[in-house]
Amino acid sequence: MTTDQLTTPSSFWNDTGKTGIASWIFSTDHKRIGLLYFYSTFGFFLVGVLLGLLLRLELIAPGRTIMGPETYNATFTVHGVVMIFLFIIPGMPGAFGNLIMPIQIGARDVAFPRLNLFSWWLYVIGAVIVLTSLFTGGGPPDTGWTFYVPFSARTGTNVSLAVLGVFTVGFSSILTGLNFVTTIHRLRAEGMTWGRLPLFVWSIYATAWVQILATPILGITLVLIMAERILGAGLFDPGRGGDPIMYQHLFWIYSHPAVYIMILPAMGVISDVIPVFARKPVFGYKMIAFSSIAIAAAGSLVWGHHMFTSGMSDTAILVFSFLTFIVAIPSAIKVFNWVSTLYKGSISLEAPMLFALSFILLFSIGGLTGLILGAAATNIHVHDTDFVVGHFHYVMFGGTGFAFFSAMHYWLPKFYGRKYAEKPAIVAWALMFTGFNILYFSMMVLGLKGMPRRYYDYLPEFAPLNLVATIGSWILAAGLIVMLVNLFRGLFWGEPVGSNPWGGATLEWSIPTPPPTENFEEEPVVTHGPYDYTKAGVP
Amino acid sequence: MNHVAHKDYAGAKLGMWLFLFTELLLFGGLFLLYSAYLSRYPHEFAAAGRDMHVGFGTLNTVILITSSLLAAMAVTAIQRNERRNVLFFLGGTLLCAITFLFNKYLEWSAEIGNGIYPGSPRLIKGPPGESVFYSLYYLTVGLHGLHVLIGGTLLAVVAVRVKRGTVHAGDFVLLENGALYWHLVDLVWIFIFPLYYLIL
Numbered sequence: 001m002t003t004d005q006l007t008t009p010s011s012f013w014n015d016t017g018k019t020g021i022a023s024w025i026f027s028t029d030h031k032r033i034g035l036l037y038f039y040s041t042f043g044f045f046l047v048g049v050l051l052g053l054l055l056r057l058e059l060i061a062p063g064r065t066i067m068g069p070e071t072y073n074a075t076f077t078v079h080g081v082v083m084i085f086l087f088i089i090p091g092m093p094g095a096f097g098n099l100i101m102p103i104q105i106g107a108r109d110v111a112f113p114r115l116n117l118f119s120w121w122l123y124v125i126g127a128v129i130v131l132t133s134l135f136t137g138g139g140p141p142d143t144g145w146t147f148y149v150p151f152s153a154r155t156g157t158n159v160s161l162a163v164l165g166v167f168t169v170g171f172s173s174i175l176t177g178l179n180f181v182t183t184i185h186r187l188r189a190e191g192m193t194w195g196r197l198p199l200f201v202w203s204i205y206a207t208a209w210v211q212i213l214a215t216p217i218l219g220i221t222l223v224l225i226m227a228e229r230i231l232g233a234g235l236f237d238p239g240r241g242g243d244p245i246m247y248q249h250l251f252w253i254y255s256h257p258a259v260y261i262m263i264l265p266a267m268g269v270i271s272d273v274i275p276v277f278a279r280k281p282v283f284g285y286k287m288i289a290f291s292s293i294a295i296a297a298a299g300s301l302v303w304g305h306h307m308f309t310s311g312m313s314d315t316a317i318l319v320f321s322f323l324t325f326i327v328a329i330p331s332a333i334k335v336f337n338w339v340s341t342l343y344k345g346s347i348s349l350e351a352p353m354l355f356a357l358s359f360i361l362l363f364s365i366g367g368l369t370g371l372i373l374g375a376a377a378t379n380i381h382v383h384d385t386d387f388v389v390g391h392f393h394y395v396m397f398g399g400t401g402f403a404f405f406s407a408m409h410y411w412l413p414k415f416y417g418r419k420y421a422e423k424p425a426i427v428a429w430a431l432m433f434t435g436f437n438i439l440y441f442s443m444m445v446l447g448l449k450g451m452p453r454r455y456y457d458y459l460p461e462f463a464p465l466n467l468v469a470t471i472g473s474w475i476l477a478a479g480l481i482v483m484l485v486n487l488f489r490g491l492f493w494g495e496p497v498g499s500n501p502w503g504g505a506t507l508e509w510s511i512p513t514p515p516p517t518e519n520f521e522e523e524p525v526v527t528h529g530p531y532d533y534t535k536a537g538v539p
Numbered sequence: 540m541n542h543v544a545h546k547d548y549a550g551a552k553l554g555m556w557l558f559l560f561t562e563l564l565l566f567g568g569l570f571l572l573y574s575a576y577l578s579r580y581p582h583e584f585a586a587a588g589r590d591m592h593v594g595f596g597t598l599n600t601v602i603l604i605t606s607s608l609l610a611a612m613a614v615t616a617i618q619r620n621e622r623r624n625v626l627f628f629l630g631g632t633l634l635c636a637i638t639f640l641f642n643k644y645l646e647w648s649a650e651i652g653n654g655i656y657p658g659s660p661r662l663i664k665g666p667p668g669e670s671v672f673y674s675l676y677y678l679t680v681g682l683h684g685l686h687v688l689i690g691g692t693l694l695a696v697v698a699v700r701v702k703r704g705t706v707h708a709g710d711f712v713l714l715e716n717g718a719l720y721w722h723l724v725d726l727v728w729i730f731i732f733p734l735y736y737l738i739l
Contacts, residue, residue, distance in 0.1 A: 111547065111550045111554065112550075112551075112554060115554075174558075174561050177557075178554055178557040178558055178561070179554070181553075181557060182550050182553050182554045182557065185550075185553060186547055186549065186550040186553065187547075187550075212557055212560060212561055213560070213561075213564060215561070216561045216562070216564035216565040216567070216568070217564060217565075217567070217568050219565055219568075220565050220566075220567075220568035220569060221568060223678075223682075224568075224678070227657070227674070227678055231657040231658055231674075231677075232657060232658025233657040233658065233674040233677075233678065234657070234658065234662075234663075234670050234671070234674055235572065235671060235674050235675065235678075239667075240662075240663065240667055240670045240671070241576075241580065241583075241666070241667025241668050241669075241670050241671040242667075242671055243575075243576075243579075246572060246575060246576075249571075250568055250571070250572070253568075
């Protein structure tokens with residue numbers, strides 16, 4: 001860093017007792033830890049993208065194209081494990097939760113800075129264990145990211161080590177969650193009442209509770225897989241009195257709420273970006289905040305909808321189906337409030353806003369197809385088909401992924417003091433948006449026609465749409481490359497930005513760019529709401 | 540980074556309570572399996588439960604409740620600035636922890652000697668519910684034993700700090716949190732004991 005702003009002694013880039021790599025990997029500053037999380041999780045995102053592209057390339061035509069069936073099984077498993085456990089769950093809370101949340105509540109750091117650093121280290125150790133599992137023992141796991149028994153208990157691949165890695169990453173997630181809940185309860189600045197918390201903080205708060213309450217169940221489930229494999233406990237082995245459905249229940253008790261760990265912070269980003277670029281206070285602040293909590297609560301009771309074809313009782317299917325529909329209510333509340341915020345706003349279509357607007361569309365498609373899956377009757381038709389894959393990529397990539405890109409364009413300039421170029425960013429967005437829809441919409445249509453998920457080979461009638469989907473994946477990848485080159489070129493060598501480039505009213509825009517180590521010269525006193533542009537002194 | 544160190548007692552305790560919730564949920568998964576399998580195999584569970592060593596279980600329950608009392612007394616003692624008593628009570632807690640684990644060792648040795656352990660030939664040949672019962676028993680009690688070990692280590696570290704004077708009447712949140720963790724270990728056992736030894 002050799003820019004004027006970055007050499008200001010008070011900036012968090014310079015003001016440190018240690019030097020070199022140690023000043024980063026042993027730092028307890030939430031901003032440095034946030035950037036560590038950002039680069040490590042985003043690195044895994046790129047690994048996951050690469051594996052996804054390979055999967056699509058294999059599926060471009062029926063029969064063998066570039067890899068054999070065993071390699072294909074391992075590739076989609078590792079794609080899922082890397083994307084879910086190493087990018088999307090830790091990514092948003094770890095990176096942007098750490099970077100932004102403490103500043104937005106007017107705090108100097110999180111409640112437990114050393115625990116925060118420890119969480120990142122646990123994440124790295126877990127990731128290293130997962131990576132080790134790919135190259136040792138029986139080779140990379142081939143079970144799918146869900147590790148379903150009985151296959152996961154019997155396959156000769158290195159499942160034990162992989163689940164140990166995921167267990168470690170889960171522990172890191174728990175510690176981040178309890179750190180954030182404590183921070184938001186204890187370290188809000190004077191005048192930062194619950195009704196004045198930025199909506200991103202509300203979403204991180206709801207997420208943190210899900211991390212605390214759901215992740216331990218995943219922990220014990222993974223321990224049980226190891227017990228099955230190593231001790232031969234037989235708890236899920238029908239021959240010994242166990243029941244594989246029990247495994248599915250335990251797994252989804254965590255993994256469905258985990259979907260909300262992935263999407264809630266993304267919704268928070270959108271709730272913060274849209275009012276700024278519509279130049280208008282957010283519509284329905286209280287309902288958006290409340291719906292985050294409602295999604296976290298209702299989302300904890302719907303795990304059974306993953307198991308409609310597993311042999312649950314009809315009563316259970318009806319109850320879980322009904323509860324699933326309830327989650328649609330708070331989600332729709334958010335969408336309606338974002339759209340109402342846009343109404344009669346003075347909309348400025350810069351890159352963060354374009355990503356945020358496409359989030360609304362893609363998330364709506366993902367959410368509504370979720371209702372098709374949540375209804376017991378239609379679920380049986382499309383269960384375990386490409387429709388499911390299309391649906392969750394609309395929510396996870398079109399939703400969380402696009403929100404993550406929005407956050408990168410919106411917030412990273414604050415920490416680097418420099419900004420990307422606008423035109424290439426818009427080109428990148430257009431490429432990604434187009435490629436995304438070609439790729440995943442084709443998959444949904446394929447699923448409706450009966451193409452099963454996770455299959456290595458398929459009938460010739462599915463060939464045309466598979467070809468289209470693979471071409472879509474290349475357009476998406478091209479857009480991603482343009483975005484990354486432009487964004488990082490801008491962050492390191494781009495045009496310098498002031499303390500408030502977008503005209504935001506939340507606290508992070510009131511401090512210098514890049515932020516000083518202690519964030520605030522003196523503890524701020526908050527006198528207005530987070531979207532009150534008239535009183536924030538915003539031009 | 541040179542952040543100004545801030546001491547937030549309420550925050551530290553809030554963090555600990557949240558962590559204890561996660562521990563309860565960790566065991567919760569196993570209790571959930573217990574209840575599901577109990578309703579499926581009531582007779583096998585009852586038969587297996589009658590073979591448990593109630594004597595060992597009762598003794599260990601008494602030991603853990605005593606240790607929890609001693610941990611609580613250590614917290615009271617540090618508030619009164621009685622360092623010698625704090626160390627005495629913590630020593631007592633640790634002694635209880637070690638005795639508990641030793642009893643567990645004797646009990647498990649006896650059972651393993653009888654051919655009862657996860658995946659043992661005797662359980663594989665026996666009725667399905669019996670194998671499930673003992674597998675759950677070993678996993679739950681084993682996980683609890685691991686927590687006894689962690690809690691004991693934590694309290695030993697606190698005791699060293701008390702002796703060095705870094706934990707004292709003006710700053711004892713570490714001791715308080717350590718004791719809270721120990722009470723959790725006790726509490727989980729209070730559920731394990733009746734579920735596996737008494738009610739069946």
